[in-house]
Amino acid sequence: MNLQYFLWLFSIFIVQQTRGQFEPAQHCDPNKCLPPDCRCSEDRSPPGGLPPEKTPQIIMVTFDDDFEKRSFDLYNELFDELRNPNNCSAMGTLFICQNYTDYFLVETAYSMGYEIADHTVTHQEPTTYWERANFTEWKNEIDGEKEILHRFANIPYDEVIGFRAPFLMFTENMFKALYTSKFGKFTYDLSWPANVIFDGKGPMYPYTLDYLSSQTCPTIDEPCPKLSYPGLWEVPNVNLMNKDHSTCASMMDGCDPSGNYTVWLEILTRNFHYHYDTNRAPFGMHMHPTFFLTTPDHMKAAKQFLKYALDLEDVWILTPSQIVAWMKDPQDVEQAKTFAPWQCPSRPKPRCTEETAHNCHYTEPGDFYMRTCTPCPPHFPSPTDPDGN
Numbered sequence: 001m002n003l004q005y006f007l008w009l010f011s012i013f014i015v016q017q018t019r020g021q022f023e024p025a026q027h028c029d030p031n032k033c034l035p036p037d038c039r040c041s042e043d044r045s046p047p048g049g050l051p052p053e054k055t056p057q058i059i060m061v062t063f064d065d066d067f068e069k070r071s072f073d074l075y076n077e078l079f080d081e082l083r084n085p086n087n088c089s090a091m092g093t094l095f096i097c098q099n100y101t102d103y104f105l106v107e108t109a110y111s112m113g114y115e116i117a118d119h120t121v122t123h124q125e126p127t128t129y130w131e132r133a134n135f136t137e138w139k140n141e142i143d144g145e146k147e148i149l150h151r152f153a154n155i156p157y158d159e160v161i162g163f164r165a166p167f168l169m170f171t172e173n174m175f176k177a178l179y180t181s182k183f184g185k186f187t188y189d190l191s192w193p194a195n196v197i198f199d200g201k202g203p204m205y206p207y208t209l210d211y212l213s214s215q216t217c218p219t220i221d222e223p224c225p226k227l228s229y230p231g232l233w234e235v236p237n238v239n240l241m242n243k244d245h246s247t248c249a250s251m252m253d254g255c256d257p258s259g260n261y262t263v264w265l266e267i268l269t270r271n272f273h274y275h276y277d278t279n280r281a282p283f284g285m286h287m288h289p290t291f292f293l294t295t296p297d298h299m300k301a302a303k304q305f306l307k308y309a310l311d312l313e314d315v316w317i318l319t320p321s322q323i324v325a326w327m328k329d330p331q332d333v334e335q336a337k338t339f340a341p342w343q344c345p346s347r348p349k350p351r352c353t354e355e356t357a358h359n360c361h362y363t364e365p366g367d368f369y370m371r372t373c374t375p376c377p378p379h380f381p382s383p384t385d386p387d388g389n
C-alpha cells in the first residue's frame, strides 16, 4: 500500500471518529427496524403480533431521588402481599441520586428484588443546569452514580441499566452519555413524558432510538434527540390524564396532591383502563415518596388499585428492564408465567446488617450522612470523584 493511499484512508478514519459515532436519526422504516433490537415509536400495537386480549398488562412502579428508611418502609408497605400471576412478589424500581441516600438500604432493597437505576449523582437545581450541561458533565453525573451504586451498595454494573433525568430534563448530551457510558451502553431511558393519544390505538409502547422519535417534545427548549442511538430503548413516561383528557402530571405526586382515597382510586383506575382496554401498553406509576406523605389516603388508594389490577389475573407488576426483555421476546398471558426474565430474581444477601454497617459523616461540601457496608471513603462521593478518594 503506498503511503499516500494509507494517509488518505487514515484521514477518513479520523474524520469519522471526530464526527462522533452518532448519525442523524432518520424517519423510522418498519421494514428496516426489526425486532428484537429495533422498534419504531409509531408502532402502538403489542409486540410479536399479540392480540391485546392475550397481552399481559404490565404496571411499572417507579420511585425517584434519595433513598432512606422512611421511603423504604413506604415502598415495602405498598408491595406487601402483592404477587404476580407467577407468584413472585411485586417489585418496584428505584431511580437513585446521591445526597442522603442510605446505600446499606439500597443493597437491602436490591437483595429483595427491587430494580436499582440511575438518577445522576447530584440532581442539582436549577432545572436549566441539566438543559445546558455539556457531554462531560452528563457523563460524570451518570457514570458517577453508577460507580457509587456499585462501590457502596455492591450493585453489579450490568444490573444498573436504566436512567431517568432529573426533572425529566433529558437532552441530546444525556443520550450520548448513556450510549457511551464507560460501563457499556444503558438499556433504557425513562425520562420522556408522553400523553395518552385518544385515537383508539392506545398509549405509546416502549421503542428504540435507532430512528427519529414521533414523541412530541415537551417544551420548545427541551432538546429532543436528533441523532440515532441504535438499540437504546425509550420507555415513555405516560402522563396521568384528567377526565377531560388534559394532562394532569408526569409524576403522581404532581397530580391532585390533596385528592382523597376515592379521588385517587378513580384517577388510577381510569388511567389504567386507557391502557388495559386499548393496546395494553405498559402502565406507569411514577412518583416521589412525597406522594405518600401528604395523606394516608394515597397509600390506601394505591394499594387498593394494585390489588384490583392483579385480581384481573392478566396484570403484572414488573420493572422496566423486565419490560424491555419482554418487548424483545414477547410472551402471551399464558407463556408469561414461565418466562425466565419474569421469574423471582435470586439475589445475594446484603454484605452487612444494620449493626455492622458503617455510618459515614461529612461536613464538606455540606452536612451529609451516608450508610454503607464498605468502609467510609475519605470524601463525600461526587460526579468527578465517585469513589470518594
Ligand SMILES: *[C@@H]1O[C@H](CO)[C@@H](O)[C@H](O)[C@H]1NC(C)=O
Pocket: 087
Ligand atoms: C406463593 O408464594 C408464597 C410465599 O412463598 C407461598 O406461601 C404460597 O403458598 C405460594 N402460593 C402458590 C399458589 O404457590
Ligand SMILES: *[C@@H]1O[C@H](CO)[C@@H](O)[C@H](O)[C@H]1NC(C)=O
Pocket: 099, 122, 123, 124, 125, 365, 366
Ligand atoms: C447535593 O449535594 C451537592 C453537593 O453539596 C449539591 O451541589 C447539590 O445541589 C445537592 N443536590 C440536591 C438535590 O440538593
Ligand SMILES: *[C@@H]1O[C@H](CO)[C@@H](O)[C@H](O)[C@H]1NC(C)=O
Pocket: 134, 135, 136, 137
Ligand atoms: C463542560 O463543562 C465543564 C464544567 O463547566 C468545563 O470544565 C468543561 O471544559 C466543559 N467541556 C466542554 C467539552 O465544553
Ligand SMILES: *[C@@H]1O[C@H](CO)[C@@H](O)[C@H](O)[C@H]1NC(C)=O
Pocket: 260, 261, 262, 263
Ligand atoms: C373526596 O373528595 C371528593 C372531591 O373533593 C369529595 O366529593 C368526596 O366527598 C370526598 N370523599 C370523602 C370520603 O371525603
